[in-house]
Each structure stands twice: as C-alpha cells, then as structure tokens.
Amino acid sequence: MTAPGTAALDPHAVPDLRERRRLATQAEIEHAALELFAQHGSERTTVDDIAAAAGVSQRTFFRYFATKEDAALGANRAFDAALAERVEARVGDATALRDLEDAVADVLGEMSAESGSIGRMLRVRCLVMEDAGLRGALLRLDAEQSRAFFRRIASATGSATVDLRTRVISEALGAGLRAALDDWAGRRDRGEEADLVAIYRQTCATLRDVTAG
Numbered sequence: 001m002t003a004p005g006t007a008a009l010d011p012h013a014v015p016d017l018r019e020r021r022r023l024a025t026q027a028e029i030e031h032a033a034l035e036l037f038a039q040h041g042s043e044r045t046t047v048d049d050i051a052a053a054a055g056v057s058q059r060t061f062f063r064y065f066a067t068k069e070d071a072a073l074g075a076n077r078a079f080d081a082a083l084a085e086r087v088e089a090r091v092g093d094a095t096a097l098r099d100l101e102d103a104v105a106d107v108l109g110e111m112s113a114e115s116g117s118i119g120r121m122l123r124v125r126c127l128v129m130e131d132a133g134l135r136g137a138l139l140r141l142d143a144e145q146s147r148a149f150f151r152r153i154a155s156a157t158g159s160a161t162v163d164l165r166t167r168v169i170s171e172a173l174g175a176g177l178r179a180a181l182d183d184w185a186g187r188r189d190r191g192e193e194a195d196l197v198a199i200y201r202q203t204c205a206t207l208r209d210v211t212a213g
Contacts, residue, residue, distance in 0.1 A: 009034050020182045024065050026074060027116060028054045033071035034039030034123045042069060044186035072127070075111070075120035076138065082107045087152045095156040097169050101204045104177060118196065125185035146170075172211075178205045 032053035036045040051061040058110050065071040084104040087095075128135040130209040153173075175185045180200040185195035 025054075025056065025060070029056065029061060029064055029071050029076045030120055033068060034120060034127070037072055037127055037131060037134060038123070040139075042072075042131050067137070070136055072120075072124055072134060073137060073141055075117040076124060076141060078117055078150075079107060079111060079121065080141075082110065084149070084152060087156050089151075090156045095158075097172060100153070100156065100169065101176070101201075102171055104173060104199055105197050105200055108200055112196055113200055121181070125181050125187050129185075143176075146174075172207065176200065176207050178209075179203050 022072050029050060033045070033050045034048055036053060045068060047058060047061055050068055051058050054061070061071070065074075081105060086107060087100065090099065090103070101104055108118075111121065124134070124138065128138055150162045150166055153170045154160070154162050157166060157169060159166050177200065180196070182202040183203070184194050184196045184199045187199075
C-alpha cells in the first residue's frame with residue numbers, strides 16, 4: 001500500500017526529479033489546506049481556495065487528493081503506510097504487544113527526524129480539537145484503515161483470524177497512540193518542548209500499569 005508522503009520516510013530512498021516535484025507539489029497543497037483550515041475552518045474552505053493558495057489548478061488538486069479534508073491528512077496516511085510496512089515485516093514471528101509498540105515508536109522516530117511530516121501531524125492533531133469537519137475526516141480515515149490493520153496484527157502475532165486477542169492488541173496500540181498524540185499536541189500548543197517518541201513510550205508504560213491494576 002502506498003500513501004502520500006511515504007517515500008520521504010525511507011532514509012535510503014533517493015527520489016528522482018519527477019518524484020521530488022510530485023512530493024513538493026503534494027506538500028504545497030497540504031500546507032495550503034492546513035493554513036486555510038487554521039484560518040477559516042474546513043467548512044468555510046473550498047477546494048478552489050486550497051488550489052489557488054498552492055498555486056495549482058483544481059484538476060491538479062484532484063490528482064493528489066479526493067477531498068479537501070484528505071489534503072490535510074497526507075502525513076497521517078504516510079504514518080499508517082510506514083507502520084503497515086513495519087508490521088508486515090514481522091508476519092509469522094509470533095510478535096508480542098511490546099514488539100508492536102517498538103514498531104510504532106520507530107515510525108514516530110523516523111517521522112520526527114523528517115520534520116515536515118511530523119509538523120503536519122502536529123497541526124492536524126491541534127486542528128481536530130476545534131474543527132468538526134476535519135475531525136470527522138480523521139475518524140473516517142481511522143475506520144477505513146482499521147480492518148486492514150487488524151488483519152496485519154493477526155498475521156504478525158500468529159493468529160489465523162482477527163480474534164479477540166488481535167482486537168485487544170490492536171485497540172491497545174490505537175489507544176496508546178491517540179493518547180500520546182493528543183498529549184504531545186497539547187504540550188506543543190502550550191509552547192512546551194515535547195519528544196513524541198518519549199511521550200509514546202511513557203503512554204505505553206502507563207497503559208500497562210493501568211491494565212495490570
């Protein structure tokens with residue numbers, strides 16, 4: 001599965017000129033969408049507004065994104081694609097929850113090193129707290145990718161089906177990640193220094209403490 005921005009997460013990939021231009025145009029559209037959503041909200045922003053701000057045509061916009069909300073979620077899709085690749089690499093290893101937590105932490109670390117993607121994820125996380133339209137789009141994206149994620153977790157943990165254990169592991173990963181992202185976004189919004197990977201690790205430890213009690 002390939003998602004917008006995924007190539008930029010691979011430190012060994014060297015995109016050719018055409019690919020670099022494609023990624024640059026995509027990033028311009030994402031940046032324009034986030035700026036306009038922050039200023040006016042997603043409901044009062046149109047595709048034409050985003051295209052004009054990015055300096056592209058409406059036709060070009062739709063070559064990259066299906067909806068105006070999608071234009072703000074490229075980094076989230078890139079994260080999901082990178083995590084899927086990490087999980088699929090562990091298929092058949094009877095992977096435990098902590099191994100999967102490590103996979104999430106690794107992807108977050110890679111995105112943190114590539115500041116553009118992590119910066120867009122931060123802005124989205126801050127915006128969804130106030131923007132119902134963007135929040136709905138993010139929830140739909142999560143729902144869209146959950147079924148495939150469940151199957152990947154089942155394979156990685158050695159289960160033939162998406163059974164109760166698979167669901168619990170998947171939901172635990174999702175809950176920890178969402179809590180960590182919200183805490184990280186809140187701290188950054190208050191002007192505090194915040195290490196996303198450290199916050200995620202702390203969130204996982206807290207989740208284990210709570211469930212053990």
